[in-house]
Amino acid sequence: MLSVLIADDEVLQAESLAQRLHALWPALRLLPPVHNGIDALAVLAREQPDLLFLDIRMPGLNGLQVAAAASRxxxxxxxxxxxxxxxAFDASAVDYLLKPVSxxxxxxCVARLQRDSQPQPAMADLLRQLAAPAAASWLCWLHVGLGDCTRLLAVDEVCYFQSSDKYTEVxxxxxxxxxxxxxxxxxxQLDPQxxxxxxxxxIVSLRHVERIDSDMLGRQKVLLADGRSLPLSRSHAARFKPM
Known part of the structure; x- marks a missing residue:
């Protein structure tokens, strides 16, 4: 729960602000308001509040001096x-409200504070997200040669890829x-699913695979739905055992 300290030498204004803050943000823990800069500094050191609502002209220390001591x-x-x-903004103020505050x-102001108070993901979580391949990162389109032209081809249209010298046939x-x-x-770059x-x-598109066939010598072939067959090597056959 976030805590807030109000410091204002006008007692009624401090109490009014506290009531309005509670109505707008009931989850806040309101510390008792103080009415001069010295008391504000003492509460700041003792309670370490998360938010400060400071008048600028106050006895003892002004609001800018109190803010300078608020590192957190x-x-x-x-x-x-x-x-x-x-x-005020040189002092890294979040907001600057002119009295009378509507x-x-x-x-x-409260909406801004609430938005900025949302927990940020830990750096380790961010790094894990960056390292993990997202579904959207799989290759979706290919730039392919067609005669003297180059066109975009959807990966969904591919039946298989075949190595061909320095190129790959799609x-x-x-x-x-x-x-x-x-x-x-x-x-x-291809979705392993x-x-x-x-x-x-x-490399074959799994949705085009109809079945796996074996000959008398145990050599296996991948049969596609359109009748074409492709060689299946022993080193890659384990994935297709259930078929």
């Missing part, structure tokens, strides 16, 4: 004097294209 708390200045605005203006139901990527470069390497020269 976020500060909102509440004052009848607009000439301190630049100094309900709408106070509500916007084979769809009705066409063959060339791309300047090796199978080794291509495989990590949709594509699998079946041979050092082939």
């Amino acid at each position: 708390a976020r500060v909102v200045f509440v004052t009848a004097h607009d000439e301190y605005a630049l100094a 309900d709408d203006r106070l509500a916007r 084979v769809t139901a009705h066409q063959r294209h060339l791309i300047r990527l090796s199978l080794k470069q291509l495989l990590p 949709r594509f699998a390497q079946i041979h050092r020269s082939y």
Whole structure:
């Protein structure tokens, strides 16, 4: 629970602000208001409040001096004097409210404080998210050669990829294209739930696989739904045992 300290030498204004803050943000823990800079500094050291609502002109120490001692708390200045605005923001104030503060203006200040108070993800969590491959990161489109032209081809159209010298052939139901990527470069970019390497020269789209066949010598082939067959090497056969 966030705690807040109000410091204002006008007692009634401090009490009114406390009531309005409670109505707008009931989860806040309101510390008893103080009415001079010396008391504010003492409460700041003792309670370590999260938020400070400070008048600027106060006896003892002014609000700017109190704010200078608040290394952790976020500060909102509440004052009848607009000439301190630049100094207030130099002191890293979150907001600067001019008296009399309207309900709408106070509500916007509270909304900003609430938004900034949302917990931020830990750095370790962010790094894990960056390291984990997101679904959207899998390759969706290919730039393929078609005659003298280059076109975009959806990866969903691909039946299989076949290694061809320095290139890779992209084979769809009705066409063959060339791309300047090796199978080794291509495989990590493909969704493993949709594509699998079946041979050092082939990657197949799993949705086009109909069955696995074996001959009398135990050699296996991947049969596609359109009748084409591709070699399945022993080193990649384990994935297809359930089939």
